[in-house]
Amino acid sequence: xxxxxxxxxxxxxxxxxxxxxxxxxxxxxxxxxxxxxxxxxxxxxxxxxxxxxxxxxxxxxxxxxxxxxxxxxxxxxxxxxxxxxxxxxxxxxxxxxxxxxxxxxxxxxxxxxxxxxxxxxxxxxxxxxxxxxxxxxxxxxxxxxxxxxxxxxxxxxxxxxxxxxxxxxxxxxxxxxxxxxxxxxxxxxxxxxxxxxxxxxxxxxxxxxxxxxxxxxxxxxxxxxxxxxxxxxxxxxxxxxxxxxxxxxxxxxxxxxxxxxxxxxxxxxxxxxxxxxxxxxxxxxxxxxxxxxxxxxxxxxxxxxxxxxxxxxxxxxxxxxxxxxxxxxxxxxxxxxxxxxxxxxxxxxxx
Amino acid sequence: xxxxxxxxxxxxxxxxxxxxxxxxxxxxxxxxxxxxxxxxxxxxxxxxxxxxxxxxxxxxxxxxxxxxxxxxxxxxxxxxxxxxxxxxxxxxxxxxxxxxxxxxxxxxxxxxxxxxxxxxxxxxxxxxxxxxxxxxxxxxxxxxxxxxxxxxxxxxxxxxxxxxxxxxxxxxxxxxxxxxxxxxxxxxxxxxxxxxxxxxxxxxxxxxxxxxxxxxxxxxxxxxxxxxxxxxxxxxxxxxxxxxxxxxxxxxxxxxxxxxxxxxxxxxxxxxxxxxxxxxxxxxxxxxxxxxxxxxxxxxxxxxxxxxxxxxxxxxxxxxxxxxxxxxxxxxxxxxxxxxxxxxxxxxxxxxxxxxxxxxxxxxxxxxxxxxxxxxxxxxxxxxxxxxxxxxxxxxxxxxxxxxxxxxxxxxxxxxxxxxxxxxxxxxxxxxxxxxxxxxxxxxxxxxxxxxxxxxxxxxxxxxxxxxxxxxxxxxxxxxxxxxxxxxxxxxxxxxxxxxxxxxxxxxxxxxxxxxxxxxxxxxxxxxxxxxxxxxxxxxxxxxxxxxxxxxxxxxxxxxxxxxxxxxxxxxxxxxxxxxxxxxxxxxxxxxxxxxxxxxxxxxxxxxxxx
Numbered sequence: 001x002x003x004x005x006x007x008x009x010x011x012x013x014x015x016x017x018x019x020x021x022x023x024x025x026x027x028x029x030x031x032x033x034x035x036x037x038x039x040x041x042x043x044x045x046x047x048x049x050x051x052x053x054x055x056x057x058x059x060x061x062x063x064x065x066x067x068x069x070x071x072x073x074x075x076x077x078x079x080x081x082x083x084x085x086x087x088x089x090x091x092x093x094x095x096x097x098x099x100x101x102x103x104x105x106x107x108x109x110x111x112x113x114x115x116x117x118x119x120x121x122x123x124x125x126x127x128x129x130x131x132x133x134x135x136x137x138x139x140x141x142x143x144x145x146x147x148x149x150x151x152x153x154x155x156x157x158x159x160x161x162x163x164x165x166x167x168x169x170x171x172x173x174x175x176x177x178x179x180x181x182x183x184x185x186x187x188x189x190x191x192x193x194x195x196x197x198x199x200x201x202x203x204x205x206x207x208x209x210x211x212x213x214x215x216x217x218x219x220x221x222x223x224x225x226x227x228x229x230x231x232x233x234x235x236x237x238x239x240x241x242x243x244x245x246x247x248x249x250x251x252x253x254x255x256x257x258x259x260x261x262x263x264x265x266x267x268x269x270x271x272x273x274x275x276x277x278x279x280x281x282x283x284x285x286x287x288x289x290x291x292x293x294x295x296x297x298x299x300x301x302x303x304x305x306x307x308x309x310x311x312x313x314x315x316x317x318x319x320x321x322x323x324x325x326x327x328x329x330x331x332x333x334x335x336x337x338x339x340x341x342x343x344x345x346x347x348x349x350x351x
Numbered sequence: 352x353x354x355x356x357x358x359x360x361x362x363x364x365x366x367x368x369x370x371x372x373x374x375x376x377x378x379x380x381x382x383x384x385x386x387x388x389x390x391x392x393x394x395x396x397x398x399x400x401x402x403x404x405x406x407x408x409x410x411x412x413x414x415x416x417x418x419x420x421x422x423x424x425x426x427x428x429x430x431x432x433x434x435x436x437x438x439x440x441x442x443x444x445x446x447x448x449x450x451x452x453x454x455x456x457x458x459x460x461x462x463x464x465x466x467x468x469x470x471x472x473x474x475x476x477x478x479x480x481x482x483x484x485x486x487x488x489x490x491x492x493x494x495x496x497x498x499x500x501x502x503x504x505x506x507x508x509x510x511x512x513x514x515x516x517x518x519x520x521x522x523x524x525x526x527x528x529x530x531x532x533x534x535x536x537x538x539x540x541x542x543x544x545x546x547x548x549x550x551x552x553x554x555x556x557x558x559x560x561x562x563x564x565x566x567x568x569x570x571x572x573x574x575x576x577x578x579x580x581x582x583x584x585x586x587x588x589x590x591x592x593x594x595x596x597x598x599x600x601x602x603x604x605x606x607x608x609x610x611x612x613x614x615x616x617x618x619x620x621x622x623x624x625x626x627x628x629x630x631x632x633x634x635x636x637x638x639x640x641x642x643x644x645x646x647x648x649x650x651x652x653x654x655x656x657x658x659x660x661x662x663x664x665x666x667x668x669x670x671x672x673x674x675x676x677x678x679x680x681x682x683x684x685x686x687x688x689x690x691x692x693x694x695x696x697x698x699x700x701x702x703x704x705x706x707x708x709x710x711x712x713x714x715x716x717x718x719x720x721x722x723x724x725x726x727x728x729x730x731x732x733x734x735x736x737x738x739x740x741x742x743x744x745x746x747x748x749x750x751x752x753x754x755x756x757x758x759x760x761x762x763x764x765x766x767x768x769x770x771x772x773x774x775x776x777x778x779x780x781x782x783x784x785x786x787x788x789x790x791x792x793x794x795x796x797x798x799x800x801x802x803x804x805x806x807x808x809x810x811x812x813x814x815x816x817x818x819x820x821x822x823x824x825x826x827x828x829x830x831x832x833x834x835x836x837x838x839x840x841x842x843x844x845x846x847x848x849x850x851x852x853x854x855x856x857x858x859x860x861x862x863x864x865x866x867x868x869x870x871x872x873x874x875x876x877x878x879x880x881x882x883x884x885x886x887x888x889x890x891x892x893x894x895x896x897x898x899x900x901x902x903x904x905x906x907x908x909x910x911x912x913x914x915x916x917x918x919x920x921x922x923x924x925x926x927x928x929x930x931x932x933x934x935x936x937x938x939x940x941x942x943x944x945x946x947x948x949x950x951x952x953x954x955x956x957x958x959x960x961x962x
Contacts, residue, residue, distance in 0.1 A: 056792060057792075058788075058789055058790070058791065058792045058793070058796060059789050061633070061788045061789070063629070073798070074798055074810075078796070079792065079793050079796050080788070080796055081786070081787075081788030081789070081796050081797065081798075081799070082796075082797075082798040082799065083629070083632055083798070083799040083800070084798060084799065084800040084801070084802070085625070085628070085629075085655065085799075085801070086625075086651050086652060086655050086801060089621060089622075089625045089652065091622075091625075092580075092617070092621070092622040092623075092624075092625025092626050092628075092629065093625050093626075093628055093629035093632070094629060095615070095622075095625070095626050095629060096578060096580065096625065096626035096627060096628060096629025096630035096631070096632075096633070096635075096637060097629040097630060097632060097633040097788070098629075099577075099578050099613040099615070099626070099629075099630050099635065100577075100578060100629070100630040100631075100632075100633035100634055100635030100637070101633050101634065101635070101787070101788070101789065103789070104633075104788060104789050121618055121619065121622075122618070122621070122622055122625070124618075125617070125618040125622060129615070321610060321613050321614070321615075322608070322609050322610050323609060323610055323613060324604055324607070324609040324610060324611050325609070328577040328578065328611065328612075328613060328630075328635045329577075329633055329634035329635040329787060331577065331611055333575065333753055333754050335611055336572075336575040336577065336602075336611065336754070337572075337573050337574075337575060337748070337752075337754070338572065338573065338601040338602075339748065339750050340747070340748045340749070340750050342601060343569075343573070343746050343747070343748050346569065346746065347557075347559050347745040347746055350559035350560055350561045351384075351557075351558075351559055351560065
């Protein structure tokens with residue numbers, strides 16, 4: 001029933017953004033996920049991020065694979081095109097779409113089964129290829145649609161509802177993404193809107209492969225005691241490396257911070273991320289340090305969240321392929337077809 | 352009696368893979384072409400980089416037959432590993448050319464052939480100091496001796512060398528020298544020419560000499576392809592590589608040098624087709640080049656592209672299957688895997704070019720078909736077409752031709768309030784209108800998916816809605832008949848009740864087989880299938896004959912199966928003629944097989960009358 005239209009009541013004083021749109025213009029169909037599903041919070045955060053960034057919704061392309069997570073693009077940005085592809089293959093479809101038209105924003109939504117199991121290869125290769133995208137994994141550690149089997153991100157020793165214990169090692173997609181060359185890597189929690197929304201905003205503005213692992217508890221199959229992906233467990237073990245505010249290039253800087261308390265990272269388009277430091281000195285540009293930190297905290301049973309790694313001036317696939325500025329899907333026939341005289345020359349070289 | 356033949360014989364070079372013989376062999380073939388005499392060349396090579404045996408076959412045919420003939424009149428035996436087999440393969444009366452630097456026992460030769468020994472190694476060791484030069488120039492010295500033996504004009508080869516190494520004077524003079532060492536030695540020490548001779552003719556005309564993979568790559572450029580995603584696999588690799596090199600020349604912005612093309616060597620075939628589907632959904636013309644194992648891996652995506660109706664072009668350069676099969680041998684054995692690709696009920700569009708010339712045309716057309724019909728289109732090549740150079744009509748392009756983007760709603764269409772239903776059949780031809788992502792702020796967006804949906808692209812599991820959509824897809828497939836290349840029919844000179852159907856690379860051998868059969872008193876009407884869905888003309892052809900042979904290069908008569916299944920043809924009427932040992936089908940094979948089948952049926956009829 002994903003096509004149910006939402007009622008369109010407008011509060012007379014509803015907030016509008018620079019495009020004159022309200023947050024309702026960023027909504028999609030009514031969610032058919034379970035009540036309380038973490039994924040719905042992610043959808044809300046995406047809508048809010050796009051609204052606050054003043055993005056025209058139709059200039060975003062939503063691409064997903066198969067699974068609960070991959071259903072979510074129906075539930076946000078209803079006036080954007082979406083593509084619910086095949087299981088584990090969102091990255092390749094998104095890559096092709098991105099090659100066809102470099103001007104749209106590509107938002108890939110995947111899950112832990114979709115990206116860490118069946119699509120592990122495509123996850124890896126799309127990132128190492130430098131596709132300009134937001135790649136968000138709604139990570140709950142289980143297969144929801146098939147009723148609760150472990151996924152490859154389930155922690156070793158975690159238990160299922162009926163008591164089965166996971167004996168396989170967990171895949172940490174964040175560590176993988178850093179190793180594979182993602183230039184923006186964050187982890188967050190669907191229950192922490194204050195961290196989730198600015199992280200999505202910054203990822204959208206980032207030019208290059210931006211990966212977000214969003215732990216998103218499955219209320220139906222993985223929110224019990226013994227789960228390491230439950231709301232309670234994640235809240236108790238959440239170890240944020242920073243708190244971030246995303247500031248667009250257009251916004252005036254109004255908030256003052258104490259020196260040493262904040263790191264301002266300016267992005268390619270002039271926008272900036274302000275990272276408020278929490279606890280230890282954490283350098284978001286230190287790739288090796290990030291990996292070491294992840295592994296140390298994991299040993300201690302903690303879940304590292306926040307903006308974990310950022311490369312300031314990345315190159316992306318479009319640059320690597322030296323593509324023309326005009327989207328390939330807009331090139332006129334005259335710029336595609338070399339014509340009969342060129343063909344004559346080719347013929348004469350083949351005699 | 353040594354074979355005497357002018358402009359009609361087969362030369363076979365037996366070489367070791369990686370010895371640098373390939374370019375010298377091709378130079379020999381081109382020299383015959385420059386004499387105005389058609390050649391058909393075929394590379395028979397192993398799945399190996401260096402060290403294993405490889406053969407290069409040059410069929411010299413003044414009559415212009417381009418199929419493989421079978422047999423060997425002159426064996427250039429340069430590979431000790433395969434000596435016995437190579438000597439045995441020479442037709443009686445034929446010739447053996449070999450390197451006589453080392454003595455070979457008399458028992459290793461045959462009495463019924465002419466043996467021509469040239470001490471190639473000895474000559475090269477005397478003339479050249481460096482080991483590398485000795486090896487490289489040995490191939491050219493060999494060509495020099497051969498052209499003397501076959502009476503080919505040495506100045507023709509000199510100019511070929513000049514063209515090949517244009518601007519590199521050192522290389523030109525060194526190769527000229529080697530060429531003359533060979534031809535001078537042959538003239539001084541051997542009887543030149545032998546019974547096989549090349550005599551100047553004008554049977555080549557303005558035809559070009561090119562392989563089907565290169566031709567297809569050029570067709571893709573002319574057809575407006577901008578995205579190529581591929582994974583290396585024999586025998587399709589050279590298609591993507593040719594696309595890459597021609598794009599750099601033909602598709603770079605003259606001012607900025609930026610690329611109007613994107614080529615991704617993906618991690619596997621799944622990603623390749625995924626990239627193609629993503630690009631096709633977003634309005635770029637995209638393709639992949641692959642072979643049988645790749646087609647197997649792409650099945651799930653092919654179902655998605657069929658069902659979500661996304662344009663995609665696939666070049667399937669078929670090789671011997673199943674599984675890894677014979678990776679460097681030719682077959683037409685992916686017909687059913689492509690026609691019915693993916694689970695569930697599907698029917699995919701296939702086109703069957705006969706040679707590089709048609710591969711160019713069909714490649715360009717495939718992109719129009721894919722956009723017009725919003726579905727995958729398979730260009731069914733095979734190793735024989737794809738990797739072998741063949742004489743073919745020059746490529747042509749009509750500059751007035753426009754790319755057919757099919758039914759795409761624009762911003763203005765949407766702004767004007769046109770009703771948009773992504774799967775809504777407004778024109779009655781089964782083809783709905785589509786929009787590219789990002790077209791209009793509030794209209795025209797839809798969710799592409801592999802799940803069932805209604806005409807407005809809204810998810811549903813309603814059985815009636817599902818059936819209506821599946822029926823529309825059948826209507827679309829029916830519409831496709833009027834867009835795909837139609838069959839080519841060639842009536843026999845005398846009225847006959849027997850026909851023959853063939854497709855793809857079989858055509859070259861079939862042209863010749865028909866003449867051989869006519870000479871044997873068997874008249875056949877011929878139909879060449881050029882696409883699936885099958886046009887009604889194909890069905891009419893079968894119904895209009897008592898018996899129709901279907902000649903294919905696979906074990907299970909796959910096209911015949913498709914003909915029977917799709918058109919309710921009586922299986923008794925269509926008789927399979929199958930060649931699938933991995934070598935290209937020959938005219939001799941077709942003529943003998945059909946000749947035997949016709950003779951059998953005469954016997955049966957006579958027995959029937961007697962009993």
